[in-house]
Amino acid sequence: MTPEALAAAARDRLPGARCESASGSVTLEVSPAGWRDALRCARDELDCDFFDWLTAVDEGERGFTVVVHVYSLAGRHHLLVRTQVSRSSPALASVTGIYRGADWHEREAHEMFGVVFDGHPNLAPLLLPEGFDGHPLRKDFVLAPRVDKEWPGGREPGEGEDRPARRRLRPPGIPEEWGPR
Amino acid sequence: MGAPVSDPGGGLPAPGHGVYDDSQWASTGDLPPRSRGVIALLEENCTACMLCARECPDWCIYISSHKEPVPTEPSGAGRGRPRVRNALDRFAIDFSLCMYCGICVEVCPYDALFWAPDFSYAERDIAGLTHERAQLREWVGTVPPPPAIDPGTGGR
Ligand code: SF4
Ligand code: SF4
Numbered sequence: 437m438t439p440e441a442l443a444a445a446a447r448d449r450l451p452g453a454r455c456e457s458a459s460g461s462v463t464l465e466v467s468p469a470g471w472r473d474a475l476r477c478a479r480d481e482l483d484c485d486f487f488d489w490l491t492a493v494d495e496g497e498r499g500f501t502v503v504v505h506v507y508s509l510a511g512r513h514h515l516l517v518r519t520q521v522s523r524s525s526p527a528l529a530s531v532t533g534i535y536r537g538a539d540w541h542e543r544e545a546h547e548m549f550g551v552v553f554d555g556h557p558n559l560a561p562l563l564l565p566e567g568f569d570g571h572p573l574r575k576d577f578v579l580a581p582r583v584d585k586e587w588p589g590g591r592e593p594g595e596g597e598d599r600p601a602r603r604r605l606r607p608p609g610i611p612e613e614w615g616p617r
Numbered sequence: 618m619g620a621p622v623s624d625p626g627g628g629l630p631a632p633g634h635g636v637y638d639d640s641q642w643a644s645t646g647d648l649p650p651r652s653r654g655v656i657a658l659l660e661e662n663c664t665a666c667m668l669c670a671r672e673c674p675d676w677c678i679y680i681s682s683h684k685e686p687v688p689t690e691p692s693g694a695g696r697g698r699p700r701v702r703n704a705l706d707r708f709a710i711d712f713s714l715c716m717y718c719g720i721c722v723e724v725c726p727y728d729a730l731f732w733a734p735d736f737s738y739a740e741r742d743i744a745g746l747t748h749e750r751a752q753l754r755e756w757v758g759t760v761p762p763p764p765a766i767d768p769g770t771g772g773r
Contacts, residue, residue, distance in 0.1 A: 589671030594703045596681035
């Protein structure tokens with residue numbers, strides 16, 4: 437299916453969604469309430485039988501965008517489906533019942549961004565060690581090793597090991613209370 | 618079987634030799650010029666401006682330098698005013714941290730950093746993945762010529 441045909445079919449079947457087709461890729465934007473329906477439609481009606489990936493994007497105050505990429509093996513067309521959840525309660529219906537492959541991806545998005553997928557069979561951490569505190573892919577997550585390590589960019593041009601101590605800069609991304617020590 | 622075991626650590630090649638060589642894997646000659654294998658430093662072009670070290674998201678570029686007086690010409694502009702330039706003391710990239718994003722190559726205003734396709738520099742000791750200045754300079758010899766620009770673009 438061409439991107440144009442796919443976009444037309446998507447618009448036809450999901451009138452509530454915003455559908456963009458640009459430079460050969462089709463993106464469907466849906467409300468969190470319509471998330472599961474949109475993905476069921478993608479699988480059953482738009483022929484996107486292959487689940488590629490799901491992830492989230494930290495949009496700051498606007499919350500989190502959750503994005504899924506699915507593909508049609510027969511029709512060779514790609515589809516991005518996305519929605520936005522709030523920062524205060526980032527919850528979304530799990531699509532593991534529609535695409536089983538979403539299981540690990542939702543677990544990863546859960547531990548990395550703190551998005552809760554309602555109805556997921558086992559939302560346990562996938563990559564992080566047990567007891568890990570925080571969501572490392574959120575933009576406000578502080579990378580603790582950066583407080584310990586001297587920022588290689590803290591030197592001025594022409595400075596070496598002997599650079600003056602007054603220029604111990606606080607590296608980017610480290611809150612004021614954290615350093616330098 | 619039967620070969621003398623010179624390496625008590627196991628079957629890895631000796632330090633400094635890649636785990637993959639061209640006979641086992643792809644040849645770098647088959648790779649497109651845009652390949653991100655390793656980063657080469659043309660230190661003649663580097664002014665130690667620190668931009669790459671500051672932009673590197675992984676903090677894996679280490680630079681130190683000192684200021685050196687530039688011999689002034691006996692006559693002409695700038696005469697009498699002592700001038701200095703930065704001279705590199707150390708330039709190193711730690712490829713055990715590098716994520717090959719290419720930001721340093723993009724940001725360098727003096728065309729001192731280049732991608733080279735060689736990927737076969739696995740090491741037994743992780744410290745060996747920090748390539749110092751001399752090694753980074755050697756990679757320059759493997760930088761492919763840039764591909765021709767697309768027809769109809771770039772002309773003036
Ligand atoms: S490629 Fe990226 S991570 Fe690697 S040295 Fe350059 S800026 Fe740093
Ligand atoms: S940005 Fe280029 S010129 Fe500046 S320090 Fe890095 S390599 Fe050298």
